[in-house]
Amino acid sequence: MLIRLTALAILAVTLMPSLGWAADDLARRPVIVCSTTQIADFARQVVGDRMEVHSVLAAGQDPHLYEKKPGDAQLVSTADLCLENGWHLEGNDWMRKLAEQTGRPLVTCVDGCNPLEVPGVDQAMDDPHAWFSCTNAATYVRNIRNAVIELDPEHANEYRSRAALYLDQLRALNNWIVREISKIPVEERVLVTSHDAFNYFCQAYGLKPATPVGWSTGNEVGAGISPQRRHDTIESIREHGVKAIFVETSVNPTMVRQIAREAGVRIGGELYSDSMGAPGTAGETYLGMMRENVITIVEALK
Structure with missing residues (x-):
């Protein structure tokens, strides 16, 4: 019995480094840093628990007025992927500048949306609040899905499945809004x-x-x-x-x-x-x- 226990102890000690490495490897999830709370929510719907998702903005903060904080660059520097709204929603393009400053890849979520124009001082501007149309929100989700599949192709089917479910929910939300506004x-x-x-x-x-x-x-x-x-x-x-x-x-x-x-x-x-x-x-x-x-x-x- 003693010989058997000793052998098991030796085996456990031998495996500990490899087991520890595996645990560390599992804990090292890719990190996504988003400019706004809406984009962070879209990202979480797509990645599930496969990735960590952080938002620079907290609930109730205004992206137009936001000023970069010292900790923001540190947060963005940990990102495997950065997501911004785009069309200057982030006042003075602070999210783009953070990504460029830290050398992190950046995806602009409004790409593919049809912009509405709003008056500017010298020329018309693209209205950045595109997510308020469920159709545009679906474009955000597809852009995020494509970006995370490129980042982690091994789990592409998971990301496609989660995105497909969420796109169904957006279609249902759109139909419900139409019915409610008709009142x-x-x-x-x-x-x-x-x-x-x-x-x-x-x-x-x-x-x-x-x-x-x-x-x-x-x-x-x-x-x-x-x-x-x-x-x-x-x-x-x-x-x-x-x-x-x-x-x-x-x-x-x-x-x-x-x-x-x-x-x-x-x-x-x-x-x-x-x-x-x-x-x-x-x-x-x-x-x-x-x-x-x-x-x-x-x-x-x-």
Whole structure:
């Protein structure tokens, strides 16, 4: 018996280095670093537990105003793949600069989407808020799927399967949104929010957007409120008999509340816009964010 135990002990000691190496190898998952919470959610839906997914932005943060922090470069330097929205959603292209600074590969998720144009100082700009159309969200997911398959071709079938399921969920979400928005009288389908984040949503689902601020809440091209835009927003509210207007989770609500008082309408609720909700909230995923936004809009305007 003693001889047998001794032999087993020797075998265990002999195998320990190889077993330890295997454990380390399994723990060394590829890392994806995303600029926004929406993109991070899309990535998690595709990769499951095969990869670590991190978001530079936290819930409720504004990508237009975000300023790089010392720890961001360190986080991005660990990435096997970086994902950005693109079309200058990330104010002054901070995610692209982080990837270039650290020499990490970068995929732009809006590639393949058909852009809406918004006014700029010198020329029209591509509106970066493309994810608010479920059709565009599907393009984001396909871009991410293709990128992770290139990164880890061994598990390509897993990534295709997860992406296919999620694309089915996006199609179901799209159909549900169409049905819900139909509950609002056509003449009252005017969506007034803090800034031009919902143009794709309005185009896809038959609403008219009206905002006092351009596509960006920051100081780069396209940002800013003018007296004329403010006036036009208030006139649109009065002309269409808008019942309610909305604040956004990632934008200071002060201006919208002032416009509501001036136009004599109520605040219909808070919408997730450039960022999703915090963990544990109904808006912590893209599907949840879109669902809660639609419920809030329909309840306020119907």
